[in-house]
Amino acid sequence: MSKLRSRLVPYLLILPGGFWLAVFFAAPLIFLISMSIQTGNVTSGFTVTWHFAEYWLGLKGYSQQFLHSLYYGGAATALCILLSYPTAYWIAFKGGTRKTTYLFLILLPFFVSFVLRTISWQYILADNGLVLGPLKSAGLLPENFRILATTGAVIGGLTYNYLPFMVLPIYVALERIDFRVVEAAHDLYANKFEAFRRVVLPLSLPGVFAGVLLNFVPAASDYVNAQVLGGPNNTMIGNIIQDQYLYNTDYPMGAALSFTLMAFLLIGIFAYARALGTENVLEAAAA
Amino acid sequence: MSTSVLTPASSGLRVPEQPARRRRPKVRFGDRLLHVYTWLLIGWLALPIAAVALFSFNNPKGRLNILWVGFTLKWWGPKLFEYPDLTRAMWNSITIGVIATVASTVLGTLIGLALGKHKFRGQNVTNLLQFAAISAPEIVLGSSLLTFFLTLGVQPGYPTIVIAHIAFCLSFVAVTVRARALTLDPFIEEAARDLGAGPWATFRLVTLPLIWPGVMSGALLAFALSIDDFITTNFVAGSVQTYPLYIWGASREGLPPQVNVMGTIIFMFGAGLAIFNSVRARRARA
Numbered sequence: 415m416s417k418l419r420s421r422l423v424p425y426l427l428i429l430p431g432g433f434w435l436a437v438f439f440a441a442p443l444i445f446l447i448s449m450s451i452q453t454g455n456v457t458s459g460f461t462v463t464w465h466f467a468e469y470w471l472g473l474k475g476y477s478q479q480f481l482h483s484l485y486y487g488g489a490a491t492a493l494c495i496l497l498s499y500p501t502a503y504w505i506a507f508k509g510g511t512r513k514t515t516y517l518f519l520i521l522l523p524f525f526v527s528f529v530l531r532t533i534s535w536q537y538i539l540a541d542n543g544l545v546l547g548p549l550k551s552a553g554l555l556p557e558n559f560r561i562l563a564t565t566g567a568v569i570g571g572l573t574y575n576y577l578p579f580m581v582l583p584i585y586v587a588l589e590r591i592d593f594r595v596v597e598a599a600h601d602l603y604a605n606k607f608e609a610f611r612r613v614v615l616p617l618s619l620p621g622v623f624a625g626v627l628l629n630f631v632p633a634a635s636d637y638v639n640a641q642v643l644g645g646p647n648n649t650m651i652g653n654i655i656q657d658q659y660l661y662n663t664d665y666p667m668g669a670a671l672s673f674t675l676m677a678f679l680l681i682g683i684f685a686y687a688r689a690l691g692t693e694n695v696l697e698a699a700a701a
Numbered sequence: 702m703s704t705s706v707l708t709p710a711s712s713g714l715r716v717p718e719q720p721a722r723r724r725r726p727k728v729r730f731g732d733r734l735l736h737v738y739t740w741l742l743i744g745w746l747a748l749p750i751a752a753v754a755l756f757s758f759n760n761p762k763g764r765l766n767i768l769w770v771g772f773t774l775k776w777w778g779p780k781l782f783e784y785p786d787l788t789r790a791m792w793n794s795i796t797i798g799v800i801a802t803v804a805s806t807v808l809g810t811l812i813g814l815a816l817g818k819h820k821f822r823g824q825n826v827t828n829l830l831q832f833a834a835i836s837a838p839e840i841v842l843g844s845s846l847l848t849f850f851l852t853l854g855v856q857p858g859y860p861t862i863v864i865a866h867i868a869f870c871l872s873f874v875a876v877t878v879r880a881r882a883l884t885l886d887p888f889i890e891e892a893a894r895d896l897g898a899g900p901w902a903t904f905r906l907v908t909l910p911l912i913w914p915g916v917m918s919g920a921l922l923a924f925a926l927s928i929d930d931f932i933t934t935n936f937v938a939g940s941v942q943t944y945p946l947y948i949w950g951a952s953r954e955g956l957p958p959q960v961n962v963m964g965t966i967i968f969m970f971g972a973g974l975a976i977f978n979s980v981r982a983r984r985a986r987a
Contacts, residue, residue, distance in 0.1 A: 427815035428827060431808035431871050438868040439834050442845035449848045501742050504735035514979060519743045525971035526750050529931045529945045530964050533952050534749035537756075537767045544752070547768070577746065627836065635838035638931065642952070652840045652932075659844055659936060665851065672844040679838060 443676075449669035456663045468670035476671065479651040483675070486565070486650060487634030490572035494580040494629050495622060497573070502581050502621075503614075506588035513589075520581050523574075532571055532642045536562060539643075563645030571639035576632060580625040587621025588614070623690055631679055651675055750968060757961035765955035776958040784959060790947035791963055793859070797943065798927040801866035806920040808867070809874025813919070814912070816875065817882025834872040842869060843936030850937065857939030865937045866927045873926060874919035881915025914982065921978070925971065 450468055454460035473480070505516045523531055538544050539561045549555045561567050591614060599609040637652030651671060658668030756766050760773035782788045816827060846865050850857055885908070893903045909916075931945040938946055944967075948960055 421821070424815040424819035424821040424824075427811040427819075431812040431875065432827065432830075434808055434868060434871060435830060435834060438846065438849075438864055439837075439842070440830075442849035443841075445849040445852050446841070446845035449852065497742065500735055501739045504732070504739050508732055508735070516739065516743075518975065518979070520746065521975075522743075522972065523746050523750060524925065524929070525968045525975075526753060526964055527929050527931075527945050527948065527967070529948045529952075530753060530960070531749050533948065533956065534752050536952075538749060538752055540767055543767055544769075574746070574749075577742075631836055631838050635840045636932075637840070638949075655840055655844055656935070659847060665848060668844055669848055672841050676838065676841045683836070 446669050446673055449665050450673050452666050454666075460665065465666070468666050469674060472667060472671045472674060476651060476654050479649050479654050480675075480678075482640075482648065483634045483650045483652070486569050486572055486640070486648075487630050487636075489569045490576065490633045491580075491626055491629040493569065493573045494577050495625065498577060498580040498584055498625070499622075502584035502588055505581075506585050506591075507593075517582070517585065520578050523578065528575060529638060529642075532575065532638055535571060535574065536642050539567065562643060563648070565644070565648055568640050568644040568648050568650075571643040572633045572636060575636075575639065576629045579628040579632075583624040583628065584618060584621040587618045587624075591617050623686075627683065627686070631683070634679065635675060753961050754965045754968070757958055757965050759958055759961075761958065763955065764951075764957045766958050766961065767955070776962045781959050781962055784957060786942065787944075787947055787951075787957070787959055787963070790942040791944045793862075793941060794928050794944040797859070797862055797866060798924050800863050801870055801927045802920050802924040804863075804867045805870035805923045806874050806916060809871040809919060809923070810878045810912070810916050812871070812875040813878025813915070814882050814908070817879040818885060818887075818908075831872045831875050834869065835876065839869075839930075839932040843933040846933070847936040857937050858941050861937040861939070862934055862941060862943065865933050866930065869930070869933060870923035870926055873922050874916075877919035877922060878912060878915045881912045885911055917978070921974065928967070 448462060449460065451462060451464050451466055452460040453463045453465045501520070505513055505520075509516050526534075539546065541560050541562065542550065546555065546559065546561065550557060550559065595617075596609055596613055599613045604612065634650075635652050637650055637656055640648050640650045640653055652675075655668050655671050655675070658664045658671065662668075756769075757776060758772055758774065759766055759769055760771040760775075761768075762770070812827070812831070815821070816824065816831075843865070846861070846868075847857065850861055855861060889911070890903055890907055893907045898906065929945065930943075931949065934943055935946060935949070942950065944963065948956060951957075951960070
C-alpha cells in the first residue's frame, strides 16, 4: 500500500502544474495550428476549411521579414558571443572574490523593463538627441546622419538586450573548468594560446552552445527592437505576426506565420542539438 | 615569445625562473585589458538605465522627455500619480506579478520536487515539457494563447494575463527548484521518518526548509519575469494595461518623467532585493 502510494507521489506532484501547462501551453499550440487552416473574418467567425494557402502566401509575401529575423537574430547572436566571451573568461578566471559582484553588474539591465531599456536607447540615439545632437551642432557629423531606423540599430538593440543570456552560460562553463587541466597543458609544453585553443575553448563550448540557444530564439522572434530602433525597412517576422493579430485581425495568417516561425526554430534547434548531441545541449541549457 | 619558450627546455635548473619573470608583465597587461574591457561592457549595459534614472530628475515642458532641460525633484513627489492610466497600469503589473508569482511558485515547486527527488516513468517527457516551455519564443506563446482564448470566446483582459504569466513562470520555478532538490540527501528525510515524522511533517520540517533557497530564487525570478513581460502580455491583454504596455502605448507621444521615476524605483527595489538575498545567503553559508 505504502509502496503504491510512494510510486504515485511524483505524479500527484506534477498533476497541478502539468495540468496548467497542458491547458495553457500545449493546447493553445493545437489551437494555433487549427486557426492557421481556417477561413472567415472577425464578424462572422472562423471555421476550419483545411485552407493551407496561408502558409504559402505567408512564406511568399513575408519572405523578406523571415530573412530579416534570421539575419538580425544570427548577427546579434554572433556579436553576443564575441562580446561576451572575453568578459566571461575574465570573470571566471580572474574575478577572484568579486565574481558574484561582476555577474550582478552584468545582470543589472534585467532590473529595468525590457521595453523601457529599448526606448531609452531610442532617446539616447535620437537624430537630434543626447549623442547625435551635440555632434551635429558642432559640425562633426553631417545633418542627415542617423543611427536609428538602420539595420545596425536593430542588431545593436538585440545584442544589448540578450547579451547577459550569453555571458551567464559561458561563465558557468568556464567556471567549471578544473584549472589543473590547464596547468597540465602548460606542463606538456603548450603555450598560453595553445592551452586556450586546445583545452579551455573546447571545455567552454557547451556554454557557448547554450548561449546561442538562449540568444537566437528570442532575438529572431523579437519585434520590439525592430519597431523601436528600426525603420520601415527593418521589420521582422514578429512585427507582422503582431500586426496580423492585433491590428488586421487576420488570425489565420497570423497563426500560419507564427507556426511557420516555430517550425523553423524547432527544426533549427533539433538540427543543432543533433549536430552537437542532444544531451550536451539539454544539459547545458538546463544549467 | 618563441625564445622564452625554448630556453627552459634547453638549459639548466636555474633558468626557468627568468622567462617566467619576463613573461609575467605581459600576462598582467592582457588581464588588465580584459579588466578594462569588462568595465566598458558593464558601462554599456548600464548606460540606458542611467539615462532613465537621470531623466527622472529632468524638468521638460510637456511629455517629451528626451533633452535635458533642468533639474527638479517634483516627479518624485505626489506628482508621480498625475497620470491615472500610468498609475493603474503600474498597479496592475504589481498585482498580476504577485498573483502569478505565488501561483507559479506553488505549482513549479511541486514539479521541481517531483523531477529532482523522484524517479518515475514520464520523467523525461516532463523534463522536455519544461525545456520547451522555457525556450518557446514568446511570440508563439502569446499568439497561440490569444488564439486559444478567442476560439473559446474568452474576452482577453486581466484574468487572461494572469493565466499567461503563471504558464510561462512556472517552468522557470520548476527548473530552479529541481536543481536544488537534486542536491537533497534522501537519508535526511529517511531519518525524519525513522524518528516518527509523517509524510506531511517530513515535508514541512525537513524537505521544505532544505529546498527553500531554491523556492525563493524561483519566486524572485517569476516576479521579475512577470513584471517585465511585454510580448506575451501584449497579445492577451485586451484593453487592460500593465506598466510595460503603458510604456509601449505612450512612447509615441513621449514618455512622461513619471515613467522614469517608476522604472527607477523598480530598478532600485529589484537590485536591492538581489543584493540583500546574496548577502544573506553568504552569511548563512559562513
